[in-house]
Structure formats: C-alpha cells, structure tokens
Amino acid sequence: MSATTDALLTARRDRVFAAMADADLDALVLGRQDNANYASGMHRLWTAGTRPFGAGCVVIRSTRRTHVLSSWDAGLPSTMSIDDLYPATWNPRVMAANMAGVEGLADARRIGVDEVSPSFARAAARFAPAAEVVPADDVMSAARRHKFDEEIELISRACSVASAGVEAFLADPAAGVGAVIEAIAARGVTIPSSAPVARRLPDGYTVDVGVIVDGYEGGLGGRFAGGRRLGDSGLAAACRAGATHHDLAAAATGEWLVRGLGMGFEQPVINASLGRNEVLEAGMVVSVTDGERRDVVAVTTTGPDILSGDQQGSSNG
C-alpha cells in the first residue's frame, strides 16, 4: 500500500541515527505520529488531533533498531521485523515491561523525547534509571528539515491529489466541501492535513485543500474565478535559498506564513513576528500562505519550484 521505497526509509532512518549521534542521544522515545513514521516507516491508523504523550516509537542508537507500538505486522515496512514491535496496552506496568524489553533502552544515558508529560518522566526514571530525559523535538525537526528527492516527489503527488479536490469543487460548486472529499477519496486518500475550505463568493470561490498521502502532505489554496487561481504568488517566488525573514516580509502582500511541510506541518515557522533568524535553504519544502493564496514550494539551488502549480495560474519557477 505504501508508495515509500525501502531506500527512502533507510535514508530517513540513517539521518535520525546521525542526528542522535550529533546530539549524544542513546535513545529516542517518539510520541508524535509524524516523527514515529519518519523514523520507522510504520503505517498506523490515523486519528485526528493531539494524543497524550506516550512511547509510539523507540529508536536505539547502539542496536540501530527502531521499535514501534503495534500489536500486528500490518503496515510494517520491510526495513523492520515483527520482533521490533511492542504491543498496545492500557496498563502502565505492562508498558514499563515493554520498555524494559527494548534492548538498549534500560541502560541508556540520554533519552531524547519529542514531548514529555510528568507521568512519562516518572515512568522513565523506573525503566531507564540512569538516563537523563532531554527534549529532542529539535533533533527530529533538524533531521527532517531537508528533503530527499523522493520525499519531494511524494509531496508533489500529494499536491496533485489536493489539486484534484480543488478542481472537483470548481466543477461542481453546489456540492461544496463534499465534492472535495469525494474527489480525493476517489484517489484513495481520506486523511486531511488541514480543514478543507470551499466557499462561494459573489465573484468566485475561495478554496483550500490539504491532504496527507502516504504520510506526506500536499495542498494548495486561493481565490478562483473563471476556473483559474487569482493573484500572483510573489511570496512563493521569494522562497529562494538564502531568503531571510526580511526578504519574505517584503514579498508578502497579505497576512502571511511560510512554514516547513513534509510529513505534515513542520518547522521552520516564519511569519510577521516569528522566525526572524530563519534563512531558507535548498532542500527545504515550505507551505507558503499569503492572504488566501497557499502554495507548496521546494526551495532549490536554482530557485523556487512550485509543487502546487496549477496549469494556468503560476508563472513562477
């Protein structure tokens, strides 16, 4: 079912191990689905919204193994074995035993987490008594910051699914958001990254669609009239390697946001007041919102590559 190749899974995992070495982490305990997916490649049931922090995925540097919370091997990538799974439980004592069973966790000195709760901190003190538990959301974020070519292809494919949703609505505006949902479902996609917008205006439509396809996000948005997207994408065009907060602010025409996009919403987050020290780098992919317009842009050494391009609307490249 997954379109992700073993080569990509391995490349991502290698990046995570390298980042762990740089940050002197023996283990990572990841609660967030996107981080767990990035590190392991395991596909699991999607649920909306936040989850309480828990060990969804454990990465051990010494054994170079990723372990995932799952009671079965459905969704298991070929880069993992069923022995790398630990089962779902409601019982904290069982969970502690599961953690004790992960080779290399009990004697870890430094465990990185992508979020933490008081109860997890207490539990960790028992299953890894010698360990210091430290924040590692930034380690994961840095590892994910630059995209592999295959990731850019997957994002591009997700953008084309979102685009099909937009076109379906423009073809049948009376069907509303339902047209968007059914059109993307016809392409096998039922996971929204953001809430779909499909509104009729006196002189056109406002549409914004975001989806997750095989773990990667795609999307686009804007004001449409006569079948085409209105306005320019000056901010998207400004997303060049080396672009600073100042450059982006100068190119924006409305309320704006430039933020990382990959396996969902990522960092950096740059808007009028945030990310003043950020600089865009080749290999990053960003979602670029300027007023109602939203594009997905790959920052390359030769300029911005607009992945959410529509045939008529965009003249940038």
Add this chain to the structure above:
Amino acid sequence: MTAVLEMVHAGAVSVSTAESPLPDLPRMRRARLDRLQHQMREQQIDAAVLLHGPNVTYATGFLPEAVDASHVIHQRAVAIVPVDGPARLHAHLSPTSAAQQLEAVDGAALWPELDDDMPRVRRAIEDAIGDLDGKRIAVDAITGAMDRAEILRGAELIDATRVLGPARLCKTADEVACIERAQIINEQAMDVARARCVPGARRSEVAGALLAEFRRLDSDHNEIDPIFQVMPRRLADDVRSNLGAAAFPTGIEDPTFAEGDLVWVDSGHGYEGYASDYGRTWIVGRDPSAEERACFDRWKSIMTATIASIRPGATLADVGRAAIDANGGTPPWLPHFYVAHAVGLSSAEMPMVGSDLGAEFDEGFELLEGMILVLEPVVWEDGVASYRAEEIAVVTADGCRLLTGRPGYLPYEAP
C-alpha cells in the same frame, strides 16, 4: 430496556425514538469547569496548564480542528486554568472571538512548539498564575521548547490526568446529549456509506462517501480515518500478530470489496468534541447465510446479557462476567482491547471493562450514574464468520439507556 433492545436487534421494527434533548452548551461548559476546579481544590493544585485537545475543550469549550496532529500540535490551543475564576484560552482560530462565546478569558495565540515564542508563553502563564515558585501545577504536555526554556521551573508538576481523569469520568446530561447527537449523525451518515459498500467499491470511496455525508449533515469533526476492514474468515489467514485474535483495526489497507466480504466497520465522529462510536459488521453484496445469522444471534444474546448487567454499583467485573457467561465461559472480545470502554471528549477513555488493567482493577471499580460504556463484544467462529458491533450505554439511576441503534439495524445490514 431489554425489550427495546430486542426490538432494535430484531430488525423488523423501525424504532422511532423521541427527539433526543439538545445539550445546553453554556451550562455544560460551566459544569465542566466547576468539576475540574473542584478536583484541583481537592488535590491542592493551584493551576492547570493544558495543551492536549480534549483537555482544552473540557476546560474552555474550545474545539481544536479535527485535522492532522502535526497541524494541531503546531497551532495548539492552550488553556491556563486557575483554581478559581475563568479559564484562559489561547487559540489560533477565533474568528468571532471564540473565547467570549465560551466564557473563557481570551488570550493571544501561542506557539508552544517554537523556541521563538517562549517569552510570550512564559508571560501568558505568569499573567494567569503569577509566580510559579512552590505552586502545584497540573500539566498534560511539556513541549521541547517549554522544556528548554524551563517555562514551568519552580513549580511542582502533577500529571493533569489526575484532575482531568476524575472530572471527565461521569458525564452530565448535557455531555450525554452531545454523545447522543454525535451518534445520530454518525448512524445517519453510515446509511449512505452502507449503500456504497458494494462489490467493486474501494474502501476509500466508501470512506469518502461517509466523510462527505458528515459535511452534508453540517458536521466537520471526523476523528478517525473511517475503518472498513475486510476480515479473514480464518484467523490463520490474518496478518501476523501476537494476539491469538483478529488484528483490528489496522487502518492501513485500501481494499476493493468483493461479494461476500465480511467488513468490520468503525467510525468516530464528534459533536462539540464528544465522540460517537459506530461499530458494525457488514457483508458485501449478498444477504447473510444461516451460519452468519447464527453468529449475529449469538452476538445479540451476549450484547443483551451484558447490557442487562449495567447499573450503578455494578463493578466492571460484573459487566465482564455477564459477557463471558453469555458466551459460554470465554471472553467475547479482542484481547488487545476490552469488551467495553467509555467515550467522551476522547474516543476511548475510562472506564474500560476487560482491558489488560486486569481483574483486580475491574473488581474494584464500581459504575456510577453518568458513566458511559461502549460495548463491543465480538463473536468469531473460526473458518465460518464473525460479528462485531457496538452499542453505547449511559448508566442511569437504575440501569442504563442506549444511545445507539437508531433507527434500528439488521443483522449485517444487508441492503
């Protein structure tokens, strides 16, 4: 109660129920904040800092969008709750000043994920709580940025589950009304999905029809990628697992349905954030056979007996035993789950019956009025067929009331 259930499951009678009461949302919000602050006082907690969606909703009424976690996390709503007085809400989506409608104090949007925004997060917490030194603060999530900036330094941190758990355990009548409305919408939309679940259809198409119908019913709070999982007839044909039972819900395949497929269906959709839970088993493209009907009949007798055991004062173990006894001594549920769980602002919450919390836990836990039990017994005749469906019961003063089964359903819902 039992009589009504018999009617519903007999399938011959369309049960017309009286209009369920509409929740009084302002009253519900006040009651929830009262319960939360009562728990905080009981446990000498000075304030709560909440980042987890259902907890924020419970404290303030604000509903985060039902979208991908990565988006919700980065654009988190934060609730800061002092032990007295209104909660403070910091939300990204407040087109019409959500907080004013919600009677929470409106604060500016925060970005607790970002190191950049920590000065503002610190100020927001200090504005609401004052000096943290020596205070007992309940917290449900600490982001890396908050950790690095030592935002909660000086305070004694208590897991927020300790106050939110007991506060959320028994539902008010308004909360029950929300669950009931969510369930009505879910069941209504499922009629459309059922009609689309025919040979040659893909899971995603059927799921898309369901999600689109939610929108047509003016509802935008789908909480789970809808599950339409084709189950093997024989366990030996299932994916590998260490359960000795069916692997469900794996939630990852997108099969094309064929005639005779046995499809376990599960969807969760919220009203004011309160989860519904639709569980059924469908057969694709034909009527159930005699053997399949026998599975349904056995499931029905288990469900009937289990429901009959629910009343205030009964323990979780009593409910579990009723299910086991009706199944000839064997637990009729998936071992990685339970025979019953609650719903509320989360789709699976306490109490749970028959979970791996163990027999002692179940023996020691008594049902109280206002608790919810979603019963989900499973009948599995290996090599023949299976049946799994769910009923939501709310514990009443002298028994329970069902929030599901409107307008009644047929075995396997053969169209």
